[in-house]
Amino acid sequence: MASPPSPVHGRGAQSDAVPQRFGLAARELDGDWLDAREDIDGPGPKLRTTVVEEKPKTIVSFNQSPDIPFDRSINAYRGCEHGCIYCFARPTHAYHDLSPGLDFETKLFAKPDAARILRETLTKPNYRPAPIAMGTNTDPYQPIEGRYRITRQILEVALETRHPVTITTKSARVTRDMDLLRELARLDLVAVGVSVTSLDPRLSGLLEPRASSPAKRLEALGSLVAAGIPAHVSIAPVIPSITDAFIEGILQEAAARGVTSASWIMLRLPHEVAPLFREWLEVHFPERAGKVMNIVQSVRNGRDNDPSFFSRMKPQGVWAEVFRTRFRLATRRLGMNTVSLKLDSSHFVRPSPGGQLSLL
Template identity: 75%
Template sequence: MPIKGRGAQSAATPQRFGLAERATDGDWRDAMEALDGPPIKLRTTVTEERPKTILSFNQSPDIAFDRSVNAYRGCEHGCVYCFARPTHAYHDLSPGLDFETKLFAKPDAARLLRETLSRPKYRPRPIAMGTNTDPYQPIEDRYRITREMLEVLRDARHPVTITTKSDRVLRDIDILADMAGMNLVAVAISVTSLDPRLSGKLEPRAAAPAKRLAALGELATAGVPTHCSIAPVIPAITDEFMEEIIQHAARQGVSSVGWIPLRLPHEVSPLFREWLGVHFPERAGKVMSIVRSIRSGKDNDPQFFSRLRPIGVWAELFRARFRIACRRAGIEKMRFELEVGHFRRPGAEGQLRLF
């Protein structure tokens, strides 16, 4: 039986770092689940953490940004295919159910970001927000960390890109519209399917597809550069929606559209296979056969460039379908060039500017 309201169906113990499995200590709580069965409903918990830095830098040659910021670790949206799930293993937590139920929030993120931007040696380039976990997942309602960081970036005239699966982004449309007027922001919303029942299985706590498309339209109307990301495209599960999503995005006035094939790094592969067995057992073999055909015969290709560019007949078919649909809709994929010349270095906490 599927676990209601969750994407992952098991805990997926991390094995890559030589971490020992949790041992029981004889306390009755250790045996509680074995005796009584799993809990009827999994609760979400949030742990506040106080990191010393907030920006993460990378040197990956196949992505368009070199720095990112994440207000949270883990993501309650619970997308079973999420390539960020393995990062929970760094904390000796499961990339499965722990990733979507044991979350971490960084209340000091805005202060740390301001301090980073204030450093004399800091040089501005677009910051990517939402690369590892969604900045607008449900706990943003309570913490508002994403909004606080956007306020810092707006005041500093610093460019930012946002990726989300939530229409909760509209709550910050006032800030985003201000930043868009200075060419400082672009927003991408991922739309995987147009079937709310399917989305409820794939990404159980994310916004419904119709809400995401409507959010794209409201952002576009407000003058915010928008991108509809058809991501991931899952063969024989979600690829049927590609053309229709592009048509809907074009009608909403979206500036750009793109697609990303399914990726199954590390623990994501067994979790996704398990999900297929629960929800689509009759086509699990077909799905994985196509996935492996576009990934050089493996569940995942981790190599730079090829990890984002699948190969083979099925990959070429998806590309052809995408090109034709874009031509018919009068929309294409474009790269947003954000402004870095407006940057003004924030003062230290509580310190006024001389000029």
């Protein structure tokens, strides 16, 4: 039996597989020297993160998907240094002729003009406000936000115009914008979701190598609650035989910090995410890789992924029902999900084309 490949330390993806959907030529190392290449050539160069500044013409993306609860979103960055191996956004890097693997977490794009473009969008007479979702594709608080502050600038525009926003993140950096979030919350303009996948820092370090530790994410949830900011814990994704053992524990830890809203999402493996995730399993959990993928396929109609509208977010089968029941019983016991949160769009103030808010 072949031994599993050596891990790429500090990164989620274990290779830079080229997407085959677009007919790009695949490159594969070959030769007897591969097993001893580090002894011969020494270790390869350390992966470095690079950032390209992007100049988009639009910043708000609209969708008509029946499977998600929002119709518009903003992503300040393309690619994500958190490196979550399961990230469903990885295939978007293929549109840049880049790999959804290591390129996705090392070759990033930032949109410094996002706040200015958002303001221009909000000035349009036909624009009608509704909550803008942030963090739906890549994390708005990944490490480069500390340098660019694009997410903070977007929140400043939201507060100025009284426009509602939602945030989803795996980073405790969200608390750095507590001043803005507190003011937005006072006006019923914001809700913050923090995704927690496990309570084991070592496991999270393999799954999400550059995201905040589980303890820091839970601490951030507690800080948000204490500041009066609507906070939500998302167990996303649930990975069978890897993270599902933590469902009740995560909910209990969040509830102990005053969080009353929770959700879960089953692992999704679209396009190149499936082979990247399989490779990750072979590196880190070879003894249970087969079991994990058998369960994944059992809830996705026998496939690695179900891309169809109406069913892609609704896993089926016995295992899906087990997870669903466990989540329902735990939230009921903890008194969670008894009140629905509704953000307020009624106080939206359209900015004038000159940059000042309209007085009308």
